[in-house]
Amino acid sequence: MSNPFLDPPSAPGAGARTPGDTAPCIVCRGRAHAKLFDKQGYDFLRCRDCGLVRLDPIPDERALAEVYERSYDGGAYAGWAAQEEIRLAHARTRVGLVRSHAPEGPWLDVGCSSGAFLEAASAQGIDIDGIDVSRVAVETCHARGLSAFHAAAEAFDPPRPYAYITGFDVLEHVVDPAALLDRLRRWLVPGGRIAVTVPDIGSIHARLMGRRWYYYAPPLHVTYFNRRTITQLLENHGFAPISVAAAPKIMTIDYITRQFAYFNPTLHRAATALTRLVPAALRRRELPISTGEILAVASA
Numbered sequence: 001m002s003n004p005f006l007d008p009p010s011a012p013g014a015g016a017r018t019p020g021d022t023a024p025c026i027v028c029r030g031r032a033h034a035k036l037f038d039k040q041g042y043d044f045l046r047c048r049d050c051g052l053v054r055l056d057p058i059p060d061e062r063a064l065a066e067v068y069e070r071s072y073d074g075g076a077y078a079g080w081a082a083q084e085e086i087r088l089a090h091a092r093t094r095v096g097l098v099r100s101h102a103p104e105g106p107w108l109d110v111g112c113s114s115g116a117f118l119e120a121a122s123a124q125g126i127d128i129d130g131i132d133v134s135r136v137a138v139e140t141c142h143a144r145g146l147s148a149f150h151a152a153a154e155a156f157d158p159p160r161p162y163a164y165i166t167g168f169d170v171l172e173h174v175v176d177p178a179a180l181l182d183r184l185r186r187w188l189v190p191g192g193r194i195a196v197t198v199p200d201i202g203s204i205h206a207r208l209m210g211r212r213w214y215y216y217a218p219p220l221h222v223t224y225f226n227r228r229t230i231t232q233l234l235e236n237h238g239f240a241p242i243s244v245a246a247a248p249k250i251m252t253i254d255y256i257t258r259q260f261a262y263f264n265p266t267l268h269r270a271a272t273a274l275t276r277l278v279p280a281a282l283r284r285r286e287l288p289i290s291t292g293e294i295l296a297v298a299s300a
Contacts (some may be wrong), residue, residue: 022045025052026233028050033046036053040218042056044211050229051226051228052222059218064219073263084184086251089250090249091298092120094168095120097247101297103191104163105163105192106160107126109129110180111168112137113137115137115146115272118147131153134150163192164225166196167184172215172222172224175222182237182238183237194299194300200225201289202227206292209259212267215291227244230244231296234298238300242297242298243296244295248288248291249289249293252287256271257272
């Protein structure tokens with residue numbers, strides 16, 4: 001069976017879009033797109049020139065902000081926010097992954113959620129602030145004694161320049177990731193760096209699962225990268241890539257199973273049945289899991 005990521009259409013026709021009929025690609029400015037599939041009322045379009053995938057139509061920013069707020073109040077991210085030990089273990093792993101690339105100076109975590117990464121970094125003596133669009137998440141940060149600001153990036157006025165900006169699982173969420181990168185570069189000191197993670201549509205997970213891949217989650221995820229397109233986007237906006245590599249997550253089997261309920265109900269039913277056969281201690285063990293994400297570090 002043909003896989004749209006391995007065998008994209010080569011000429012306009014069924015499931016394809018011709019040049020000029022949609023907004024230009026944010027990476028290569030190409031206008032020719034192919035429709036890969038539709039899911040939950042959105043088409044998934046693949047740029048014929050560079051391979052970037054995005055939703056069509058692009059979600060409204062205000063509506064998207066409301067979706068994010070609900071996601072922390074019993075929605076898709078509520079389960080993650082409630083898993084304190086897992087989040088902190090994952091955050092400590094991320095600090096270890098990115099710290100070797102960090103210049104001297106303060107950090108900013110964009111999309112800081114409820115503050116696990118802020119806490120893990122602070123525990124290692126790092127001077128760090130956070131920003132998030134979710135009021136619930138930022139209030140949680142404040143309750144934990146962490147420095148965080150409730151604001152969208154386009155409305156944020158940084159209190160100081162930063163040497164290092166992290167953005168984990170952020171670029172795929174925003175309506176205009178190119179504009180966000182431009183803003184992040186202006187917030188950096190000369191020679192500052194950024195570290196971002198994004199789902200990788202070139203990963204084996206995405207290729208095998210197709211439209212059922214858990215990261216194909218409209219409208220929460222708007223844009224979908226591979227290693228080449230995230231590298232090109234960074235270069236287009238004044239960054240020099242330093243490293244692009246796989247980025248594991250720290251999870252438990254129980255957590256993964258619960259998350260399938262939001263992102264892939266079919267897999268959730270199958271996983272729930274299978275995990276009943278797994279001992280409880282093993283289901284709760286923290287494991288580094290490859291989920292098909294990449295970590296890109298770049299210098300301004």
